[in-house]
Amino acid sequence: MARYAMLIDLAACVGCAACAAACVLENEVPPGHGRLWIRQRELGAFPDVTVEYRPEQCLHCERPPCVPVCPTGASHQTEDGLVLVRAERCIACAACIAACPYDARFMNPAGYVDKCTFCEHRLARGEDPACVETCPTGCRVFGDLDDPESPLHAWLAEAERVDVLRPEMGTAPKLLYLNTPSKRGLANHESEVES
Amino acid sequence: MTTFYGLPGAEAFWHWTTLVHFLLVALAGGTAFYTAVLGIRRAASARGLAWLALAFIVLDLFMLWAESPARFRFSHVWLFLSFEPASAIWWGAWGLATSALMLLLLALGLGPARFWAGVLALTSAVVLAYPGYALAANAARPLWDHLLLAFFPASGLLLALAVLVWLRPAEEAAPWLQVAALASLALAALYPVALASGGADARLAFALWLRGWGWFLLGGGLLFLAAFLARRAPALAGACALAGAFVLRSWIVEQGQHSFFVHGF
Numbered sequence: 001m002a003r004y005a006m007l008i009d010l011a012a013c014v015g016c017a018a019c020a021a022a023c024v025l026e027n028e029v030p031p032g033h034g035r036l037w038i039r040q041r042e043l044g045a046f047p048d049v050t051v052e053y054r055p056e057q058c059l060h061c062e063r064p065p066c067v068p069v070c071p072t073g074a075s076h077q078t079e080d081g082l083v084l085v086r087a088e089r090c091i092a093c094a095a096c097i098a099a100c101p102y103d104a105r106f107m108n109p110a111g112y113v114d115k116c117t118f119c120e121h122r123l124a125r126g127e128d129p130a131c132v133e134t135c136p137t138g139c140r141v142f143g144d145l146d147d148p149e150s151p152l153h154a155w156l157a158e159a160e161r162v163d164v165l166r167p168e169m170g171t172a173p174k175l176l177y178l179n180t181p182s183k184r185g186l187a188n189h190e191s192e193v194e195s
Numbered sequence: 196m197t198t199f200y201g202l203p204g205a206e207a208f209w210h211w212t213t214l215v216h217f218l219l220v221a222l223a224g225g226t227a228f229y230t231a232v233l234g235i236r237r238a239a240s241a242r243g244l245a246w247l248a249l250a251f252i253v254l255d256l257f258m259l260w261a262e263s264p265a266r267f268r269f270s271h272v273w274l275f276l277s278f279e280p281a282s283a284i285w286w287g288a289w290g291l292a293t294s295a296l297m298l299l300l301l302a303l304g305l306g307p308a309r310f311w312a313g314v315l316a317l318t319s320a321v322v323l324a325y326p327g328y329a330l331a332a333n334a335a336r337p338l339w340d341h342l343l344l345a346f347f348p349a350s351g352l353l354l355a356l357a358v359l360v361w362l363r364p365a366e367e368a369a370p371w372l373q374v375a376a377l378a379s380l381a382l383a384a385l386y387p388v389a390l391a392s393g394g395a396d397a398r399l400a401f402a403l404w405l406r407g408w409g410w411f412l413l414g415g416g417l418l419f420l421a422a423f424l425a426r427r428a429p430a431l432a433g434a435c436a437l438a439g440a441f442v443l444r445s446w447i448v449e450q451g452q453h454s455f456f457v458h459g460f
Contacts, residue, residue: 017200037201056203068281069332071288072273092265094208095284101335103454106204111264115204166456169334182197 002144003079004118004174006132007155008055011179015040015053019131019140021059026119026130032107034114036131043182045106050181055131055140058083058104058116059173066096066105075113081174082120087112101169118142145174161185175187206448207458212262214445217326218354219286221347224322226251227294229371231319234301234312241312245302247362250318252295256265283329286429290321323348323436332450337400338451342389343428346382347449350440353379357421358427369432373425378435380418383411383443399455407446414443 016039023029027060036057063117067075073090075096085096090112097105097113107113110134119129132140132149142148156162159178163186167173180186226248234241238318260266274288297315298308327347330339353375387408391401404411417439424432 017199020201026425032202034202037199037203039197039203043198049398050308065334068279069283069329071277071279071282071285072270072384073279074273075269088268089270089277090265091270091274092263092282095282095329097204097208098329098333098336098339098452100204101456103203103205107208108208109264111266117452130307148214167337180257 001107001146003146004060004081004123005145005152006060006118006140006143006175007152007178008140008175009139009141009159009178010052010054010156010181012122012137013055015051015055016136019055019135020104021117022130022134026122027117029114029162030109033114035104035106035114036086041192050179050184053142054177056104057131057175059102059171059175060116060118060161062172063170065099065101065171069095071095078120082118083096083115084117084120085113085115087114101166103173108130112154151164167175203454205454206323207452208264210450211256214448215256216258216262217444217448218441219251219258220291220322220326221241221247221351221354221440222358223248223251223255223355224294224319225352227315228296228323228352229355229359229368230301231316232299234310235316238301238308238312242302242304242348244359244363245298246310249295249298249302252291252298254293256291263376265345283325283332286321286328289327290318290325292321293318294322294325320348323351326351328367330448336451337397337432338390338403338447338457340386340389340400342386343447344380346379346386349375349382350379350444353418353421353436354440354444357440360433361426366429369425369429372432372436373422374428375419376425376432376439377439379423379440379443383415383418386447387411396455403450403453409449410442410446414439414446417442 017038020036029035039056040056041052043052058085061169064077067077070193072089072091077083078173105113105115111183122129129159141151142154143152163177168173221338230248271332280284294315297311300311301308326447331341331343333339356368356372356375360372387404390404391397417435419437421432
């Protein structure tokens with residue numbers, strides 16, 4: 001068993017969206033939807049200005065609110081901590097979409113709820129997720145939090161700061177952002193953006 | 196300023212068809228509950244009404260299936276092959292199914308009618324309760340406050356009574372209608388207070404409510420009229436209750452699903 005997690009170093013992310021494009025190609029994400037997207041946010045006021053490029057996707061929460069609300073068990077958490085959807089069980093009721101605090105799920109036109117899987121099919125082959133493999137700045141790393149040899153630990157130890165999205169939701173995300181450009185960390189709402 | 200490359204899944208996930216379901220499930224659950232109460236008192240008097248409640252359930256279940264993007268994948272069978280007690284919709288599926296069975300037995304006059312009515316009181320209460328539970332369970336949607344655990348059953352019963360005052364002897368259902376209208380009105384009045392005193396997103400939730408306060412004025416006014424007219428002009432009171440409760444429930448379902456995370460303020 002593993003406890004899979006992903007780190008994204010925002011100090012190195014340039015928002016090129018290669019990860020998003022790789023995800024679409026790898027997972028045949030239908031047009032008009034996304035398992036992964038980039039949020040670009042201008043922060044501060046001249047001359048103290050920065051831009052946050054923030055890739056967002058399913059955080060594969062340790063306590064995923066999308067799982068217990070599912071009436072058929074389609075939305076589930078694997079022993080390795082992946083939050084996945086069994087399409088054949090999904091009735092497309094969207095309860096999981098309602099429960100997800102991160103807009104990480106969408107309705108696949110084929111009639112089931114879809115989301116990032118951390119490329120579980122690639123993990124099964126011993127490969128990294130497509131978004132990690134394709135990132136040109138190397139700002140993403142994927143691994144097992146329970147594995148002391150995983151590069152995750154070195155990245156975490158060297159990070160100036162570590163943030164998660166909406167920690168107040170109590171979801172314990174396993175996608176963590178390192179070195180957020182703003183000293184205020186990740187902003188949840190437009191109203192919190194420095195200006 | 197925030198821009199995106201790609202698309203977060205922030206679009207509305209429940210549509211007007213879902214609002215119709217929220218109406219139908221209230222008519223189904225409320226009529227079934229009223230049938231159960233009548234059946235416990237005097238079993239024979241509930242037989243006719245049982246057919247009506249059963250019709251509402253069948254209509255609602257059909258609507259649920261028909262509006263589901265998964266309808267032709269026939270995955271709904273998993274609702275009854277799973278044990279998911281933390282899921283409001285799972286409770287709803289079983290609540291509707293068992294209520295339908297109890298209503299059928301009552302309507303056909305098979306078996307111990309008062310016992311079936313007692314069971315139906317429980318299962319129909321589940322049907323009345325689960326829509327509010329399905330909303331309130333989502334901490335990520337601050338407009339779907341825990342107060343909805345009470346408002347949706349109360350307004351659901353009110354919707355059913357609004358129809359029953361037309362179909363039943365009005366003097367029988369009118370007092371119930373008055374009580375349900377007053378309870379719904381009180382809960383609707385408390386709703387913005389509950390939002391503003393909620394958790395971290397209370398300020399945003401209340402600000403969003405302020406954008407729709409006119410709907411609450413309209414819905415609340417109709418509920419007040421329903422309570423006021425319940426004994427004087429039951430048919431008119433029923434119309435007011437139906438419109439008022441539908442407006443309030445629909446606004447809450449429709450507006451509450453919008454993503455605060457992606458849109459902010």
